[in-house]
Amino acid sequence: MKGPYKLLIFPSFILLLFLIAYPLAFSLYYSFFFWNLAVSHEPLGFVGLDNYVTVLSDPRVGKATMITLILAVVATSIELALGLGIAVLLDRDFRGVGLFRALLVMPTAIAPVVAGLIFRYMFYQGIGMGFFPWFLHTIGIGTPERGILGDSSTALFGVMLSMIWRWTPFFAITTLAGLKSVPVELLDAAKVDGASGYTLFRYIKLPYARKVMLIVFIIAFMMHFNTYDEVYAMTRGGPGDATTTLSYLLYREGLIYYNIGVASAMTWLIAIILLIAVNLYFKVTFKGEEI
Amino acid sequence: MKRDTMINIIAAVLLIIITVVFLFPIYWTFQLSVKPPQLCLTNPPTFFFQPTLDHYVYVFIDPGRNAMNLVSGIIESSVATLLAFFLGYPASYAFSRFNFKGRASLMFWYLSLLLTPPVIFTIPHYMLMTTLNLRGTYASVIILFQTFAIPLSIWLMKSFIDGIPREIDEAALLDGSGWGRLLFTIILPLAAPGVAVSMAFTFIFCWNNLIFPLIMTEGPTKPLSLATFEYFTVTGATWNYIGVCAFVTTIPPLILFLILRRYIVRGLTFGAVKA
Structure with a gap:
């Protein structure tokens, strides 16, 4: 069809362009200046690539990158595995399975920041005790003196657990949708040929679900890479830097320390990592496909 | 057919356990919102208590912060x-x-x-x-x-x-x-x-x-x-x-x-x- 597509797209496009291009241009420009709002309202001078050098040589940036990657890789892998297991159970056909499908997805609906608050309460250890430390003590596992979120060796695990809780059901229902996408005729034909439950799953259903699982894995991986809300709610990046993700580091550098120049350089480094990841997502999701 | 029924029962039992585990934090938040203050962080946790709507009243009505x-x-x-x-x-x-x-x-x-x-x-x-x-x-x-x-x-x-x-x-x-x-x-x-x-x-x-x-x-x-x-x-x-x-x-x-x-x-x- 032919039609006034420019006119129809233009309003949303122009607003988005402003909302996106303005910050990126701002960051690019001021990444070459020394500018700390705590020191002055105006940039204090052109510093060339100094901010980039600062960012790349700052051990905290390296550490935050590591923490972010560990969080993303470990949590997303666990979610994928657990989600597949639950999807296999949900894929069975018995009365009431629909109820489980509807109920299990609930954690996915919850705001990440609220999930963080809930888990902060459950992890609490101090004057009184939250559910998790009580549970662990009861089954004979000790917790650090300052609590799981208060100890730098366990805090990341705590943040991860709240993410696993929220994301596993998401993997489960999307994987289930993949398993269910096998055409009925194909399943029937395989059954006539005498394929057993495991063979059906391994050689027919799983290959069909693979693409969905891959798409979902990448979406989840990037959302984990962007983790901010849970950290804000649970630990504020601490103790020390133990749970400081890249997103949180950038926020802290810019809006708490007011280091606009350095934060701007960091913005661009994150944007470049992201560009690579997004391209990968498109390659996988839309390979040779009409959209 | 019989084997299938067995597997379904096992699947259902596992799903009940999984669902309880995953919905528990939501329930735990709800019970927190109706729990008397002194019971919030007891050791061991208090599962049964007289619920109260006082906290809802405080947050939304009087003073309704x-x-x-x-x-x-x-x-x-x-x-x-x-x-x-x-x-x-x-x-x-x-x-x-x-x-x-x-x-x-x-x-x-x-x-x-x-x-x-x-x-x-x-x-x-x-x-x-x-x-x-x-x-x-x-x-x-x-x-x-x-x-x-x-x-x-x-x-x-x-x-x-x-x-x-x-x-x-x-x-x-x-x-x-x-x-x-x-x-x-x-x-x-x-x-x-x-x-x-x-x-x-x-x-x-x-x-x-x-x-x-x-x-x-x-x-x-x-x-x-x-x-x-x-x-x-x-x-x-x-x-x-x-x-x-x-x-x-x-x-x-x-x-x-x-x-x-x-x-x-x-x-x-x-x-x-x-x-």
Whole structure:
């Protein structure tokens, strides 16, 4: 069809362009200046690539990158595995399975920041005790003196657990949708040929679900890479830097320390990592496909 | 057949256990919101007690410290969703119907915004909105929500409009209908269920967002989820009120998820996976 597509797209496009291009241009420009709002309202001078050098040589940036990657890789892998297991159970056909499908997805609906608050309460250890430390003590596992979120060796695990809780059901229902996408005729034909439950799953259903699982894995991986809300709610990046993700580091550098120049350089480094990841997502999701 | 029944029983038992584990934190938040204060953090935990509505009264009615936050959150998310509809619906129609140069790249550009960490946009917008004196207004949050609300609603609505036969458009155009009439009085009623689903998901994404309200809102314009943090003070946390705010914040998305059951997979994968 032919039609006034420019006119129809233009309003949303122009607003988005402003909302996106303005910050990126701002960051690019001021990444070459020394500018700390705590020191002055105006940039204090052109510093060339100094901010980039600062960012790349700052051990905290390296550490935050590591923490972010560990969080993303470990949590997303666990979610994928657990989600597949639950999807296999949900894929069975018995009365009431629909109820489980509807109920299990609930954690996915919850705001990440609220999930963080809930888990902060459950992890609490101090004057009184939250559910998790009580549970662990009861089954004979000790917790650090300052609590799981208060100890730098366990805090990341705590943040991860709240993410696993929220994301596993998401993997489960999307994987289930993949398993269910096998055409009925194909399943029937395989059954006539005498394929057993495991063979059906391994050689027919799983290959069909693979693409969905891959798409979902990448979406989840990037959302984990962007983790901010849970950290804000649970630990504020601490103790020390133990749970400081890249997103949180950038926020802290810019809006708490007011280091606009350095934060701007960091913005661009994150944007470049992201560009690579997004391209990968498109390659996988839309390979040779009409959209 | 018998073996199958056995497996189903085992699956059902496992699912009951898994469901209980995954819903427990939600239940635990609810019980916190109706628990007497001295029982919040007992060792061992108190499972049975006389529930009370005092905390709800305190938070929303008397003195109702956070009643306005609840209203603000609803206003911000609803208006942002409506704006995303008005800006996004024509675009989603164009992406669905017209083949033009750069269409795929433009759609990818919209989609990439959904995967971008929002924090990279915050500092410049924070400074701009401060200069314009817009911080602490609904408008600032509603505008910033558009960074993800527009792309999300466009991708979701497009996936539904794709399902409407093009013959309808062609027939209407042959009958001399203009584009405005075609979009809003012919296609929109047909796409209404899909548009409603898309808007519901857009609303949930706005409602669950933290970072934009965090940098833009103050006092009464804070949404409820953000206002919750006022109950953490140097002398400790008032867990009951935190429980009330957290639980009430989860209610709208939970209800929408129950209603939208069939579309959850599509909504959360931005239309990429149609269950």
